Amino acid sequence: MQSRLRVQGHPIQPMLVTFPYGLFVCATIFDFAQVVGGPALLGEVGYWTVVAALVAAGLTTMAGMVDLWDVPPDRTRRTAISFNLVNAGMAGLFLLSCLVRADAPNRGATAVLLVVELLALAVGGLGVALGARLMRHYEPGRAEPTSFDALRGTGRPRSAAAPRGAAVLGGVDARTVEIVRPRP
Structure with a gap:
């Protein structure tokens, strides 16, 4: 519904x-x-x-x-x-x-x-x-997270590839985010 x-x-x-x-x-x-x-x-x-x-x-x-x-x-x-x-x-x-x-x-x-x-x-x-x-x-x-996972942006667990202390944005390792620049 x-x-x-x-x-x-x-x-x-x-x-x-x-x-x-x-x-x-x-x-x-x-x-x-x-x-x-x-x-x-x-x-x-x-x-x-x-x-x-x-x-x-x-x-x-x-x-x-x-x-x-x-x-x-x-x-x-x-x-x-x-x-x-x-x-x-x-x-x-x-x-x-x-x-x-x-x-x-x-x-x-x-x-x-x-x-x-x-x-x-x-x-x-x-x-x-x-x-x-x-x-x-x-x-x-x-559903609202019931632990400190809310501080990371989502309730999903930290990526196995992300080392402890790495910045995680919305459950994604910040090092994997690409910046795409517009083509001229």
């Missing part, structure tokens, strides 16, 4: 999902700083960060729904639906926080709303795990 929405061969939803997650985390940090005694401005910034995250979450959900059309009706479809529902649940908890704060004079957070936001981030952590499972299923060649 290939995603319908792609940019240069890469699915869009995994790219988009980073925006609401990052904005929700930033909003929680701003709200935490305001609740522990920071200026009221931090609560206002946290509120508007949640608003921006909710817009990004809406766009991400639409991209996920378009991709859901092509998922075969099996365990993968259940995982994709669970992923989208978990992300919607996280966004719903932040929406609740946002709606409660909308009538406040400075839109600052309270300790109770901060706990709701932390709960929403915990739900979002489950969404990250489900999203990682989907990515491993749909693009198995793009």
Whole structure:
């Protein structure tokens, strides 16, 4: 199954999902700083960060729904639906926080709303795990390395011809790379 929405061969939803997650985390940090005694401005910034995250979450959900059309009706479809529902649940908890704060004079957070936001981030952590499972299923060649192989560029082992300490670029011995000059 290939995603319908792609940019240069890469699915869009995994790219988009980073925006609401990052904005929700930033909003929680701003709200935490305001609740522990920071200026009221931090609560206002946290509120508007949640608003921006909710817009990004809406766009991400639409991209996920378009991709859901092509998922075969099996365990993968259940995982994709669970992923989208978990992300919607996280966004719903932040929406609740946002709606409660909308009538406040400075839109600052309270300790109770901060706990709701932390709960929403915990739900979002489950969404990250489900999203990682989907990515491993749909693009198995793009699995992330689990060791220091990522520092070399790929997860492939070092060439037997390359001596220890030789520069390896993307799994290729740097001495074997040729520079081809254009012909006049």
